[in-house]
Amino acid sequence: MASAEQDPLLLLRQAIASKQPAIPSASADDPVEAPLSKATHLHFPHPAPISVPLSTPTRFISSDRPVDLRSIYFAWLNKDVAIPEYNASANRLNDELGDLGTVQNLAFVERLDLFTWLEGASEESEHIRPVVGEGKDAAAASAAKATPSTAVSRSGRGAMDPRMAVIYSGERKMGDRNSVLRGIKPTDFSHVRKLAAPFMQKKPGSSQNTIMASAALAINPKPPTRRPDPIILLSPSASSLLRLSNVRSFLENGRYTPPDSSSASGTSMLHVSRLIKDVDPSRPMRFILVEGPEQFKPEYWNRVVAVFTTGQAWQFKNYKWSDPQELFRHAVGIYVGWRGEPVPESVQNWGHRVLHFGIDRPRREGNLVGAVPGAGEAARFRDKEVVETIWRSVESAMRTKGWTKNSAPMSI
Structure with missing residues (x-):
């Protein structure tokens, strides 16, 4: 490499x-x-x-x-x-x-x-292996390179007196407990636990379970893998109110803007960030948004947490679960329509696992045709209420399916 x-x-x-x-x-x-x-x-x-x-x-x-x-x-x-x-x-x-x-x-x-x-937006990647020499080896090499030779200088103030160099050359190098016990190669001391177990059991208050659990610990535990990103599927229908061009503004900022068909055609995926407190309260989670599963690997379906739909069943033709009733047993269904308009009959027939949300029509510059009276800033403020309700539903479903701060569920 x-x-x-x-x-x-x-x-x-x-x-x-x-x-x-x-x-x-x-x-x-x-x-x-x-x-x-x-x-x-x-x-x-x-x-x-x-x-x-x-x-x-x-x-x-x-x-x-x-x-x-x-x-x-x-x-x-x-x-x-x-x-x-x-x-x-x-x-x-x-x-x-x-x-x-x-x-x-x-x-x-x-x-x-x-x-x-x-682009420098992330310093880690689950698909990129570290450079040879990164980590402890690189740090040690860097420290060795930065340390000046005692024969030349000890303080960075120039060459050392030759007589002092002879004195310093006789210094005894002190080691730490790792170098004394292990030397230059790691040594397995797990057998010591077995020898010590009979003596530890005789002490008052000692626990057999504690000793056995300690003996079972790995000598070199495998570092935790990077948590996969959850996936949200959008509807590719032209009638959908939320497309790739405007869904980020809606889900991250709580403000609805009409979709831009010209910019959506050049984008195949994007991601949004959200702090899911019930899963990981310390760092935001990155959600991947995509309109279709054409490039899905089989294991990606275990990361699908929500599906936006307009009520058209053809959207699910290429899904792992093409039947809507079966699909929404595995992921939350979300329908977003105009406030005051009836919910499509197909969405109602799919049951309580498909949540219905209504948003106000945006005010049009110079033309209020089709816009709800008063649907200005007050209406856009109501968008935040809808967005927060959507995220609470996704958060509850993720917790139920087994998402944790370090891993995704093996199956949904």
Whole structure:
């Protein structure tokens, strides 16, 4: 794996942050921009000029194998396009590449996780392995590098007197308990617990259960994995009041704005943050919002916590549970319509697991046709009441399904 200085993912992230984009080229020595279908290297001008082969495997893992730099760079170039267009572009590029390689299609959750990390919005990713040398080894190497030699200086004030250097060379290095007991390699002392157990049992107030539980502790426990992000499915219907273009403003800010059809067509997913106190009171949870499950892996369905619907059953055609009655036994159903208008009969027939909410029509500039009288700022204030009720319902369902501060449920 590449070092931190030459890691392709870090180089791409630094280039994005510095607004000095990477340049695909057909040669490592001549950074002249070339089409991605003809390029063999990716030239990074920042922080120092360097060219990396596009076939280089990165630390981003998909389907248990590293994704090459070409696929990562292609996904970044197409971060604002919809999923069907992204897939079609990948197929066209694969036809043009020929013997140069292929572009790997990334699932929508993987792409969102990658973009969030590349843009610097997150310092952790469940799909990116750490750089070789990160962690304790890097800290030790950095400390060793920063510590001056006793033969040269001990205070940073210049060269040391040769006679003092001889004196200091005879210093006895003091070790801590870890270096004395373990040496340079970790040593397993678990057998000591078994030898000590008979003596500990004879002490008043000792507990056999406590001793056995201590003996069962792992010597090197596996670090906790990153908590998966819950998923909310939106309705792709053009009649839906909430689309990808306006749902973030509604769920995060508690204010409804009409959907923008032009911007929605270029977005395939987004995320919103919300503090779910009953699940994790210490940090907000990130929810992934998407209009369709086309790129779902089977395990993603266990992370679905809510489904927005307009009452049209065709929305569930490609779902794991295509029958609405079965679907809403696994996830909360949410219908949002105009205040004062009747709820569709289909939504009513789906039962109490589909919650109904009404919002006021927005006031139109220069034209009040179709708008409810008084539906100005007061009406938009009522949007917050609806949003809070929706989040309370989602929070209650997540707690019931088994969401915790560190894990998602194995099945819903």
